[in-house]
Amino acid sequence: MKKIAFSFFVFSLFVFFPFFANASDYSDSWVMHQSWDLDFDWLNDCEKDNTCDHTVDYTKAKTYSSKEDFLSNEWDFCSLATDWCNNIWISDWEFSIATEMYCEDIYWEWWNLAYSCMWYDEEKIESIKYSEYKMEYIKYIRKNISSLTDEKPVLWWTWYVLSVKWYSDNNIVVDYEDWHVTGIVSLTLSDVKKHMESSKEPIENKVCTMEYAPVCAEVQVQCIKAPCYPVQQTFSNSCMAWDNPVLYTWQCNNFVDIMSYKKYMSYEDILLKKLDNVSVDVLTRAIDRVDKMIDEYLLPKRELSVIKKKMTQFIFVKELLKKELKSR
Numbered sequence: 001m002k003k004i005a006f007s008f009f010v011f012s013l014f015v016f017f018p019f020f021a022n023a024s025d026y027s028d029s030w031v032m033h034q035s036w037d038l039d040f041d042w043l044n045d046c047e048k049d050n051t052c053d054h055t056v057d058y059t060k061a062k063t064y065s066s067k068e069d070f071l072s073n074e075w076d077f078c079s080l081a082t083d084w085c086n087n088i089w090i091s092d093w094e095f096s097i098a099t100e101m102y103c104e105d106i107y108w109e110w111w112n113l114a115y116s117c118m119w120y121d122e123e124k125i126e127s128i129k130y131s132e133y134k135m136e137y138i139k140y141i142r143k144n145i146s147s148l149t150d151e152k153p154v155l156w157w158t159w160y161v162l163s164v165k166w167y168s169d170n171n172i173v174v175d176y177e178d179w180h181v182t183g184i185v186s187l188t189l190s191d192v193k194k195h196m197e198s199s200k201e202p203i204e205n206k207v208c209t210m211e212y213a214p215v216c217a218e219v220q221v222q223c224i225k226a227p228c229y230p231v232q233q234t235f236s237n238s239c240m241a242w243d244n245p246v247l248y249t250w251q252c253n254n255f256v257d258i259m260s261y262k263k264y265m266s267y268e269d270i271l272l273k274k275l276d277n278v279s280v281d282v283l284t285r286a287i288d289r290v291d292k293m294i295d296e297y298l299l300p301k302r303e304l305s306v307i308k309k310k311m312t313q314f315i316f317v318k319e320l321l322k323k324e325l326k327s328r
Contacts, residue, residue, distance in 0.1 A: 034120045035062035035074065040129045042165065061116035067095060070115035080119035087118065089309065122163050123259060130166060132220075137172075137192050138164050145176050148195060149185045153178035158269050208239035216252035217244040218262075230258060248319040255298075255311035264316045268323075275324040283325045290318040 036044045036058050046052040064070035070081065071094075081088045081095070088095045126138055141148060142161045153159050162175040162182070169189040176183050219233045232252040235241040247261055275283070294314050297307070 032058045033061050034077075034125075035117055038073065038077075040125055042167075061118070063114040063116045065113060065115070067113075067115060070117075071095075074117050077120055077125055078117035079121045081115060081117050084114040084116075089305075094305065121259060122161075123262070126164060134166055137189065137196075138166070140196055141172070141174055141187070141192060144195065144199070145174060147199075148174070148187060148192075149176070149183060151183050151185075154180045159183065160266050208237065211237050213237045213249070214251050215241055215246045215249050216256075217241040217246045218258060219244050232256065232258060248315055249322065253311060253315060255308050256315055257308050257312045260309070260312045261316055264313070268320065271320055272324055275321070278324070280325065280328055283321055283328075287318060287321045287325070290314055290321065294318075 032044055036046065038045060044052060044058060062073075064073065067083075071090075074081075078090055081090055123142075127135060130138060141164055145159045145161050146153070149159065159176045159178055162177055165173045165175075167173065172187045172189065172192070174185050174187060176185070214234050214236060215238045216232050217235055218230045220230045232247065232254075233244070234251045235244070238246055247256070247258070247265075278286075294311065297310055297314070
């Protein structure tokens, strides 16, 4: 009976976790859908060539009749798409899954392909729209939104940023939600700078030991042409990582996708609450089980995109369990 209960616990983590991991970052229903603004200037693209049509509902996603047409237009900014029947993950400009045969079985002759985007990677869009200088502040806003607004969340006890729109240094509009209600706050660059200064800890006199307890941290790289995505780098311990954000403990894994991992991290507090009443023994065995799943998953030949997706989830769940165990 204990073995069955334990197996259910580990299984539930991987069932419950994707519910949050796959959640869509929708903005309020009254605004234009991102698919109509593919140059990210907050104006409908049709306004530039006078093709706007009042009969079209621009709050809904633009649809395409073929996969190729969809990918050529929306390519890397869309993380999760639909063909009207399936939800399809996109990785390296390709669809990860597609089960058209099941759609034909379910919907018969009424089924028509209609590709559209369900979830845009807001952080990727921001990295294209904004300079590295502005991205420093946007990252800070995303991480500290709960203390940048006076409004209190209703559900899950914390806020999550949906989008940041930098109209000017005096008008930075942030949309956020707590999975129950949404909120919006307008900040100035001066507000953000003051908040950063008040929360900054001096590190000039920081001295690190030579203890070997490796961590994988996110390091921002310098590049000539945008987008400039951060990379993973192993440090001998968390102190040696300095102000580089630590993603997880132990050496970096090449199969971990940083952008996806960071999205998962935004749900960390929610998931940790679910582990409050789990015993130390179960947590310890769960970590061992996840380790075995990681080893087993690398044995068969699988598509690289599928391996990266699963390994990113496995390592996030393992880190979640370790954090809960350490807090006991």
